[in-house]
Amino acid sequence: xxxxxxxxxxxxxxxxxxxxxxxxxxxxxxxxxxxxxxxxxxxxxxxxxxxxxxxxxxxxxxxxxxxxxxxxxxxxxxxxxxxxxxxxxxxxxxxxxxxxxxxxxxxxxxxxxxxxxxxxxxxxxxxxxxxxxxxxxxxxxxxxxxxxxxxxxxxxxxxxxxxxxxxxxxxxxxxxxxxxxxxxxxxxxxxxxxxxxxxxxxxxxxxxxxxxxxxxxxxxxxxxxxxxxxxxxxxxxxxxxxxxxxxxxxxxxxxxxxxxxxxxxxxxxxxxxxxxxxxxxxxxxxxxxxxxxxxxxxxxxxxxxxxxxxxxxxxxxxxxxxxxxxxxxxxxxxxxxxxxxxxxxxxxxxxxxxxxxxxxxxxxxxxxxxxxxxxxxxxxxxxxxxxxxxxxxxxxxxxxxxxxxxxxxxxxxxxxxxxxxxxxxxxxxxxxxxxxxxxxxxxxxxxxxxxxxxxxxxxxxxxxxxxxxxxxxxxxxxxxxxxxxxxxxxxxxxxxxxxxxxxxxxxxxxxxxxxxxxxxxxxxxxxxxxxxxxxxxxxxxxxxxxxxxxxxxxxxxxxxxxxxxxxxxxxxxxxxxxxxxxxxxxxxxxxxxxxxxxxxxxxxxxxxxxxxxxxxxxxxxxxxxxxxxxxxxxxxxxxxxxxxxxxxxxxxxxxxxxxxxxxxxxxxxxxxxxxxxxxxxxxxxxxxxxxxxxxxxxxxxxxxxxxxxxxxx
Numbered sequence: 001x002x003x004x005x006x007x008x009x010x011x012x013x014x015x016x017x018x019x020x021x022x023x024x025x026x027x028x029x030x031x032x033x034x035x036x037x038x039x040x041x042x043x044x045x046x047x048x049x050x051x052x053x054x055x056x057x058x059x060x061x062x063x064x065x066x067x068x069x070x071x072x073x074x075x076x077x078x079x080x081x082x083x084x085x086x087x088x089x090x091x092x093x094x095x096x097x098x099x100x101x102x103x104x105x106x107x108x109x110x111x112x113x114x115x116x117x118x119x120x121x122x123x124x125x126x127x128x129x130x131x132x133x134x135x136x137x138x139x140x141x142x143x144x145x146x147x148x149x150x151x152x153x154x155x156x157x158x159x160x161x162x163x164x165x166x167x168x169x170x171x172x173x174x175x176x177x178x179x180x181x182x183x184x185x186x187x188x189x190x191x192x193x194x195x196x197x198x199x200x201x202x203x204x205x206x207x208x209x210x211x212x213x214x215x216x217x218x219x220x221x222x223x224x225x226x227x228x229x230x231x232x233x234x235x236x237x238x239x240x241x242x243x244x245x246x247x248x249x250x251x252x253x254x255x256x257x258x259x260x261x262x263x264x265x266x267x268x269x270x271x272x273x274x275x276x277x278x279x280x281x282x283x284x285x286x287x288x289x290x291x292x293x294x295x296x297x298x299x300x301x302x303x304x305x306x307x308x309x310x311x312x313x314x315x316x317x318x319x320x321x322x323x324x325x326x327x328x329x330x331x332x333x334x335x336x337x338x339x340x341x342x343x344x345x346x347x348x349x350x351x352x353x354x355x356x357x358x359x360x361x362x363x364x365x366x367x368x369x370x371x372x373x374x375x376x377x378x379x380x381x382x383x384x385x386x387x388x389x390x391x392x393x394x395x396x397x398x399x400x401x402x403x404x405x406x407x408x409x410x411x412x413x414x415x416x417x418x419x420x421x422x423x424x425x426x427x428x429x430x431x432x433x434x435x436x437x438x439x440x441x442x443x444x445x446x447x448x449x450x451x452x453x454x455x456x457x458x459x460x461x462x463x464x465x466x467x468x469x470x471x472x473x474x475x476x477x478x479x480x481x482x483x484x485x486x487x488x489x490x491x492x493x494x495x496x497x498x499x500x501x502x503x504x505x506x507x508x509x510x511x512x513x514x515x516x517x518x519x520x521x522x523x524x525x526x527x528x529x530x531x532x533x534x535x536x537x538x539x540x541x542x543x544x545x546x547x548x549x550x551x552x553x554x555x556x557x558x559x560x561x562x563x564x565x566x567x568x569x570x571x572x573x574x575x576x577x578x579x580x581x582x583x584x585x586x587x588x589x590x591x592x593x594x595x596x597x598x599x600x601x602x603x604x605x606x607x608x609x610x611x612x613x614x615x616x617x618x619x620x621x622x623x624x625x626x627x628x629x630x631x632x633x634x635x636x637x638x639x640x641x642x643x644x645x646x647x648x649x650x651x652x653x654x655x656x657x658x659x660x661x662x663x664x665x666x667x668x669x670x671x672x673x674x675x676x677x678x679x680x681x682x683x684x685x686x687x688x689x690x691x692x693x694x695x696x697x698x699x700x701x702x703x704x705x706x707x708x709x710x711x712x713x
Contacts, residue, residue: 027058031068032408044075051075066095070104077108085112124364129383129700130163136372136385136698137276140193142186143375145383148700149184149193156180158195158209163700171209173197173216181207183229188237194219194230204228206242206256219258232278232287234307241266241278241287255307266305267312272467272489276300277373279324281331286354288315288324288334302336304354313355325384326376327351328707335363335376335706344369346382346706363706374700380707386699390418391692393434398680398687400638400657400668406687412452413459421446422471423688424679426479430454432688433482433503435469449473449482451503462506464499471677471690472523477530477583479503485521496520498535512550527607528583534560536579536590547579547590547605560605561614563592580629580637587660589617589637591626598622602639604660617658618665627653630678630687635660638680640671 034050037043051068059065069087076084091098091105132139132148139150148161149171158171158181173181173195180198187194193209205221206228220228220242227245234240234255242254242263251273255264266287275289285307290300302316302324316322320340327334333348338360345365350358370387377383397407413420416436423434431453435446438461446469449462470485482501487494490513498512498521514520514537524535533552538545547561579590588605602618617637620626622644629639637658642650653675655668672691679688 024058024061024064027054027061027064029408030054030058031064031071034068034071036409038071038075044078048072048075062095062098063101066091066098066101069095070101070108073105073108077112085109088112124706125704127702127704129702130161130166131388131697131699132161133696134698135696136370136387138182139385139698140185141374141383141385141700143188143190145377147190149186150698151180151182151184158184158193173207173209185230185233185240187233188235194233194240196228196230206230206240208258219261220256220263231275232280235280235282235284243273243275266307266310272494276323277325279326279334279376281327281351281354282329283331286331286351288327290323302334304351306354311354315351315354315356316349316360323373325373325382328376328380329378333707335382336360337367337371337373341365343367344371346703348707364703368701372698376706380705382703382706384701384703386701388697388699391421391690392417393420393423393432394689394691395432396687396689398685400655403669405655405669406671409689409691412688413450415459418692420450420690422473422677422690424473424475425681425688426475427477427682428479429682431479433473433475435471435473435484438463445469446471449484449501449506451482460506462501464501464506464508466499467494474525476500476526477528481509483524483526483533485524498524498533510552523579525579525581525588527581528586534579534581534588547588560612561590561603578628580632582632582637584633585635585660587632589629589632589660590614591629591639593625600624600626602626602658617660617663625650628676628678631680631684633680633684638668638678640678641667 030050031054034047034054037050038047051072054068055065069091073084073087076087088105088109091101096102130148132150134150134153139148141148146163148163149158150161152159152170155170156179157173160169160171161167171181179200182196182198184193184195191211193211195207195209196204197207198204203223204225204227206219208217208219210217224246225244229243230240231243232241238259239255239257242256244252244254246252251269253266253269253273255266256262257264271293273291275291278287278289280287287305287307288302290302292300299319300321300323301314301318302322304313304315305311315334316336316338318338318340320338323337325335325337325346332350332352334351335346335348337344338347339345343365344367346363346367347360348363349356349360368386372385372387374383374385393412394409395412396409399405412432416438419437421435421437423432425432431451434450434452436448436450437446438448447463447466449464449469451460451462453459464484464486466486466488468487472485474483475481476483480503482503484499484501485496486499487496489495496514499508500510501507502509512521520538522536522538524533526533531552533550535548535550536545537548545563546559548557549560550557579588581588586607588607589602590605591600591602593600599622600620601616603614604617605612605614618626620641625642625644627640627642627650629637631638637660639656639658641654641656643652645651653671655671657666657668674691675689677690680686681688
């Protein structure tokens with residue numbers, strides 16, 4: 001049953017149902033399984049197979065069969081295959097009485113026809129080049145269009161992907177997970193890679209890797225640097241644009257000349273500054289970048305800098321998100337992304353002497369939402385990345401005594417699909433709070449808190465003033481407050497902390513600070529009387545973690561548990577600690593993975609004691625790991641156990657129950673790797689979870705012949 005979500009979601013049909021009803025139920029199961037593969041897993045081939053199986057085996061269920069064909073057509077469209085048109089035409093030919101589906105099929109056929117005519121008229125061609133692990137912003141596409149370099153979370157190193165063969169090579173710039181190589185950028189000739197280097201003490205610098213000799217050159221290094229990133233090389237390959245955030249609360253943009261070892265300041269920013277893309281004009285005179293100087297959510301303008309005179313100009317000023325992509329080969333036009341029409345589209349703007357010389361003209365409508373621009377080539381081809389692997393929040397019935405404990409998953413919201421993250425039930429079971437990304441590009445990083453009314457389906461959206469919200473959310477005992485972990489700006493620097501929100505209006509009523517770039521909290525949980533909060537605190541320099549009890553009235557804290565070793569597993573894709581609280585018994589259960597001892601432990605902490613001491617409940621040896629706990633109720637604890645492969649990737653997840661009193665441990669069922677972050681309804685009969693592809697994936701696409709001939713001559 002492992003790795004078989006189709007079997008996992010199957011629902012037993014009561015044998016006394018009439019045969020026709022049983023057939024309808026079976027068809028509905030196939031349809032839901034197809035939707036799961038399509039929306040949650042992004043496996044369009046598997047979805048098509050299920051939809052076509054439904055049409056073949058249950059042709060009498062015209063309503064569902066026609067809809068399955070429609071969904072198959074949408075999958076074919078996603079894959080860029082011509083079979084989409086065949087599926088839609090089949091609906092018109094065989095299911096003419098299904099008026100709603102027929103109208104949708106006709107609309108899709110018309111859209112495909114218009115797209116084909118546009119491609120024939122302009123010569124524009126869109127194709128998927130490759131798919132690579134990770135977030136698009138972490139990688140860079142080579143000038144010769146043959147390779148892609150990116151950060152590998154598993155090793156903390158950079159890896160080089162050959163797009164033609166699919167072979168990956170680790171560059172071995174770091175010697176272990178305590179060191180990190182990030183933000184690689186190819187030189188214009190492709191011979192060198194500039195990248196950010198973090199040592200074991202988290203001091204950073206700029207380094208240069210020679211692909212031919214394998215030599216590493218240290219370019220910049222200073223303990224006053226908090227963060228540093230190389231964004232773009234000058235066209236002649238002699239200089240690099242570098243952004244440095246210092247301990248003096250500054251954001252400094254430099255033009256770094258490599259041979260002379262000279263840093264020339266281009267601009268100092270007194271507010272948080274982090275552009276999406278920098279782009280040099282072909283002659284190297286002007287640098288275009290995006291910025292949000294007024295800190296208005298989902299708004300970015302485009303500016304230019306004259307490298308010689310240091311003159312700054314606002315090129316694109318519009319109340320929307322605008323991101324520079326690249327210049328035409330003659331330097332007279334700047335191509336940029338804008339969502340001013342409601343969806344991302346590609347535009348071009350005439351530029352003269354670094355200033356706007358006309359009004360924007362649209363080049364292509366409706367490009368992807370989560371897009372990262374890579375390169376606009378001299379021949380007019382535009383390479384870009386699309387962050388895929390979005391996740392959503394689902395509910396399902398839960399009965400641990402059944403052979404299949406989980407019922408069919410139901411998505412709680414049809415809005416912002418693929419952008420909804422972690423969730424939790426309220427204590428009265430009426431509401432679900434979840435985090436979501438409501439940004440145009442960053443689908444993997446939440447910025448909104450949503451409260452979903454289970455009875456009415458209505459939702460309230462809150463946007464706390466933070467940069468990102470981590471994948472955790474919890475309720476206070478009286479359901480009046482929500483707790484989240486987030487990063488936010490304070491004194492112009494990025495801080496981490498615990499934020500408490502009022503559920504009535506979304507206002508932040510309290511903040512527990514972890515500090516600036518030096519620590520973070522995990523899994524904050526209220527005591528049943530609301531007087532205390534429990535959470536783990538980690539120091540990013542020492543990598544040690546402590547379990548803290550905080551009095552919410554006095555803010556006094558005491559340590560309940562302290563790890564005896566440094567946590568050296570920071571580059572793996574899973575959490576070292578996870579904690580669950582039992583309001584019935586006033587006890588905490590938490591798991592810990594020991595890197596040095598290569599084992600995983602499950603601890604119980606009785607908070608009724610004046611001096612609680614952790615009691616070990618269960619131990620597993622690597623590669624078996626106790627991962628997440630998701631319910632502690634009525635003396636029974638449910639947790640997820642998994643196996644780590646040689647790259648520390650989770651495999652073969654299993655659901656287990658632990659009886660706290662008797663010590664009985666029981667495996668319940670294998671579950672798909674796509675299931676994470678469970679929350680059990682207070683009545684214990686419904687599960688809430690996040691589901692979708694486990695890892696982040698960057699799809700590399702190209703639009704060939706993007707520019708009209710008159711712009712590209």
